[in-house]
Amino acid sequence: MEGYVDVVVLGTGLTESITASALSKAGYKVAHIDFNPYYGADEASLSLDELIHWVDERSSLESEDANSYLESQKSQFISISRSASKLPQSRQYSLSLAPSLIPSVGPIISSLVSSGVARYGGYRLLERVGVYDISGTIKAVPGSKEDVFKNKDISLVDKRRLMRFLMFAAGEFEDKKEIDGQENTPFLDFLKISFSLNEEIAAVIAYSLAYCVSASDTTLPALLRIRKYLHSAGRYGASSFLVGHYGGSGEIAQGFCRTAAVAGGIYVLGRRVTAITGPVPQPISEDESTKLSSYSVELEDFPEKLSCNLIISSQDHVLPHLLPTAKHIPPSTPSSGMQPYSFIARCIAIIDRPISFSQQSSALETEGIEDSASSLDEPPLQQNIDTAVLVFPPSSLPGGSATTAVHVLITGEACMATPNGKWTVYLSMPLLEHSSSPESILKPYLKAALSLTTPSSADSSTEPLFATYYIQRLRCSPTPSHPFPSRASDPSSTVLITPPPSTLLPESSDSATINAEAVFRAAIHTLRYVHSTAGSANFDDGETESFWPAIEADPADEADEW
Template sequence: MDNSFDVIVLGTGLTESITAAALSKAGFKVAHIDPNSYYGADEASLSLDELVRWIDHRKEDNHSVSHYGEVPPHARQYSVSLAPSVIPSIGPFISSLIASGVSRYGSFKLLGRVVIYDGGILKDVPQSKDDIFQSKVMSLLEKRRVTRFLLFAAGKFENSKELHGQENLPLLDFLHRIFSLSEATARAVAYALGYCWFISETTLPALHRIRAYLKASGRYGPSSFLVGYYGSSGEIAQGFCRAAAVGGGVYILGRSITSISSVDTIEPEYPVLTPDLPRFAIEVHDFPDLLHCRCLISSTSLLPGHLRTLADVIRPSLSPCGSPQPFAMARCIAIVDGPITLSLETEDSGTSDASDSSLIVFPPGSLNGGSAISAVHVMTAGPGTMSAPSGKGILYISMPLPTNSVHSAEILLRPYLTAVLLLFRSEQQQQQTLICSTFYMQELVSCTTSTSDPLVGLLAVPSLSPHTTQGVDEAAIVAEATFRKATSFLNGETKDIEGCEHHVFWPVLAEMEEEEGNVMQW
């Protein structure tokens, strides 16, 4: 194998995989390396056997993780996601899926019900004006107030008199003060329509998310979100890796990276510095020769400490759509024997469909023994998403932590797991048995920007944002920025690109709609 490449990408997470596919499609010689034997890195989709090995590996590395129960039969029929998320129907990520052709490698379905836990019961969250006026729990006055807010949030609110001077007000206070929404309605809007993480989240970022999700509603159906089959993020990352391989990318999995070094171009063998010279050398375990590249792109978790401070860190654009980053995520994966469906009432037909892909939101302070400052999301996945065999289901519970916690993930999330199982038993009128469960902390690796000039050609990308609804869009944004910086350098320019918004990498939605029915490629 030729050991010299234009770009070497370390890690097969979603962001790195999108970037590798784009670079490979653009004609660069790409090598993609991951020490894991599977695609997806920290966002992988694993069978239960692979999940147990992942747990054992974390324990060996002294990570906090606990596992209960035995692995059930047919373990390979499960696809368990390490980073459960949904896909907004309109946004950078869905554009990248369609434009790259990677959407052909996977299957998707609409997310079922979005419900909020309120007073011990589940209540549907209206996603449209029709949903609001069909609601039987809101008064006519409250319906009018909610409709007025949704019309405001769906429009150009940036220069409105309602928002003026209120941008940094906590969203709940804004909803009470400006639109006179009741406590229950304001909580539903903040946590199950704006998907706020914390009680202190400010108004402007949440309004931008709400507007994006309102616009996404109706594109493919009543829900604003899609769910990927076979574990979603990890399966999609593998699809982008396949696209990179089709473009000529070379893949090395299951081999640890022994060392990474920058090549000293002052040595006599490099008398003149040119863009074609290799700048980095990577030693891979059990490979006879070093691998060389002109540009190195790596996840922050795979860069050694001495290079992490020298890397040019690619961050999501500082747009109003951003959310405050948590310190860590407490996560639970639970395998359930029994149905995990929430019925979908269909007014027109008088029948009730059922979906095993739903999102349950616990606002802060809504559950005795739960968090008073963080919202908790519970995603369900079952046979309808090809993630579990018939009659079985998967529950994903996630809680953002604003600071380091003295409690384990199990202590934080056990009350929510108990509550969700009781809710499903009540709805299904039958017993659900917990087969096995795993609790763990997801540490969010940060990368401090260097105070000096970064090492030329060394780019670092953050881990996938753990935000349930906007994480994949941030991955696409970071991938585009990484692609631009890499291609600028590889083409002989080392300066930063200004005004990225004027250079369209993925096709804009208007162009996609005009091209509807055609196969679009990069």
């Protein structure tokens, strides 16, 4: 049948893009559609002009092209403001709507390699992690066991306690006596009680190694994150993390879309879905003996309709009339152990001076316990850093939050994200409620970070060249105790809604990948059910054993991809 595909995927976020790629490589016909003229959806990497258009479109009270997608976006991204000035070289910026770190071991790395998408992108090691101290300085985080023992600010007794904890966290701790009955204890209390760590050491471990955001974050999820990050150290270098080129998640999503297109996927960007009707029986064989219940999808400025058996969509892209019968795929990542935050305050700022990590290192975290990651592998402390994370623990900034940490990601020219001499600073802070403007919340942290920059000239300003602030309303995900009303256990549910990824800086890419595999398997299950009920003789209902099919080795790719 002309215009027929197995699946229509709406939205090119990382979860949807990985799903589309996996389905295409598994032999299904996929059409992938996005209202936006770029890949990545809410995780897109945008030029500066594109970011300004994104801000203006979502902050305007009226829109010439009102539709359900834009209305959903305006309810998700609120209290948006930006600098009035525009900068030259707009296309040399790749600014991420969802900045992230990539653990060197984990689901996203496995999918990048197994799918072949790794060859389409570039990655840089995270060079430094620092903790902001109430004294107004950065305490650089040691990068190895050797650095911990060379640190003169930690007593020998505390070093032994710290290393005992790191050995515990890197191992199979689930059945150890230290954690028995303590799984839901606040992680900071667990560190102080079970390992006799002092307040300062415990805080640095919690906020800079486990990436907790408050003192109430629980123990087991924090330990699981730490173990993953410790095991990531040394795989590609001293750091546990990689930073994707060209903005990270959006560029990676585009790589998966490229792989799907190579496998036969159809891509339509910048076009609105005007109508979806059905499902109605449609013949798929010449004698019309086999009929599948198909949706008819109409696109703006497209004369031909698409017919499909299954629709996969992000929450923003799905048309409202499909929601009552849709199946919402629950997130597959374990509980973060954090409070149920409803919002996240974000800032994207461009600066023309590097943030210096030249202060004496006295932070107490380590990203690895193996001697293979020598401190000689890292840039010297006085060197300006191109990729770094700066953590503001609660109460570390006068006038800042006393309960919630702020995480800052810094990227520069070496990440292909900015022109020469420019850096992007991303700030994020989870919120339980939206009661203040994002600028009033985050500007003190941005000013504190800018106070640590290295002056480029005598008249350099401490203000960013450009900044935008906004609140992101976090999408509700179904849980076992609070499921969305849907036919969740019914394989005949032919509309699948993808879950949102984690908003934790080092978890978002991995969680999107895990979610994508869950959506992929639900899609396979539904497609097999639909074809079996239609009596399709040519349909292969064999078992899909792996997320990604084996790829043939290319001699040209035998060199290290990273």
